[in-house]
Amino acid sequence: MKRSHDRTEWIASRGEFLIERHIADAMAAAHWHDHVELNLLMDGRMTYLFNGRQEQVAAGRLVLFWAAIPHQTIAVTENAPLVCVYLPLVDFLALPIDRRARQSIMQGRFLTQGDQETSDPSMFPRWESEWQSGGNARRKLIVEEVRLRIRRLILDNGEPENAATQSAPAPLAGQAVGHVESLSDLINIHYANPISVPELARLANMHPSTANSAFRKVLGISVNEYLIRYRVARAMQLLTDTDDPILQIGFECGFGSSSRFYEIFKERTGTTPRHFRESVSGSNAEAG
Structure with a gap:
């Protein structure tokens, strides 16, 4: 069974907070969107292919990951209900959490709740139901509850105890987050152009060293690394959803030559653009 890309496309284009519930299924291809995703499988088991690794997900064990890294459900038991929470990246960055924990997530950590929380199986369906039917006041409350749940998840999985006593999100509430938000917005707009980090920094009215410093402080990666990830993710999406020629994609x-495109794509995905498209087409045909 093929999972529709419409939902993810809607999430990615809107860039908003969302909670949804659906029956998990195997995905024909990896997808991505620029949120931090919080998932709770209500029953059964599933396997993600995430950042080049297979991650096993058990029912009742909360998982969190940065969804801008292409990810794919490759195996799932039948009739397994899944509740998904999509938190915009800028909201995640504003959370008062340990810098090392945040950076590890931005660099591809697949965070899993160590011990099952007995409240999650009742809380997550309630959030989803109230999000669909509640008013603005209740929705705002749900967002706050989700932020607190994420903070507890991270605290339970290695954040130093004294981090809770540090002054709210002081380092991240100021210029660093603002710089990252401005630069990521510019990358979203200009990724198709042969733009450099100095040019991006100039458009954002900052020095290139300031730009890279902010990215490394907040995300743990350079501006150029984020730009490459964004371009590869967009290429994967176009290879999956269109019949456009590979070189055109x-x-x-934003890849300046065919050799550069093939080199980077294979380095990041383990396969060539052509083989990636063929594998997706084959999966789609079987699903249909």
Whole structure:
């Protein structure tokens, strides 16, 4: 059974907070969106292919990951209900959490709740139901409850105890987060152009060293690394959702030459753009 890309496309285009519940299924191809995703499988088991690794997910064990890293459900038991929470990246960055924990998530950590929380199986369906039917006041309350749950999840999985006593999100509430937000917005707009980090920094009215310093402080990666990840993710999406020529997709995603496109794509995905498209087409045909 093929999972529709419409939902993810809607999430990615809106860039908003969302909670949904659906029956988990195997995905024909990896997808991505620029949120931090919080998932709770209500029953059964599932396996994610995430950041080049297979991650096993058991019912009742909360998982969290940065969804801008392409991810794919490759195996799931039948009729397994899944509640998904999509938190915009800028909201995640504003949380008062340990810097090392935040950076590890931005660098590809798949965070799993160590011990099952007995409240999660009742709380997550309630959030989803109230999000669909509640008013603005109740929705705002749900967002706050989700933020607190994420903070507890991170605290339970290695955040130093004294982090809770530090002054709210002081380092991240100021210029660093603002710089990252401005630069990521510019990358979203200009990724198709042969733009450099100095040019991005100039458009954001900051020095290139300031730009990279902010990215490394907040995300743990350079501006250029984020730009490459964004371009590869967009290329994967176009290879999956369109019949555009492969070389055209490479140029549309900001790769200056066909050799550069093939080199980077294979380095990041383990396969060539052509083989990636063929594997997706084969999966789609079987699903249909």
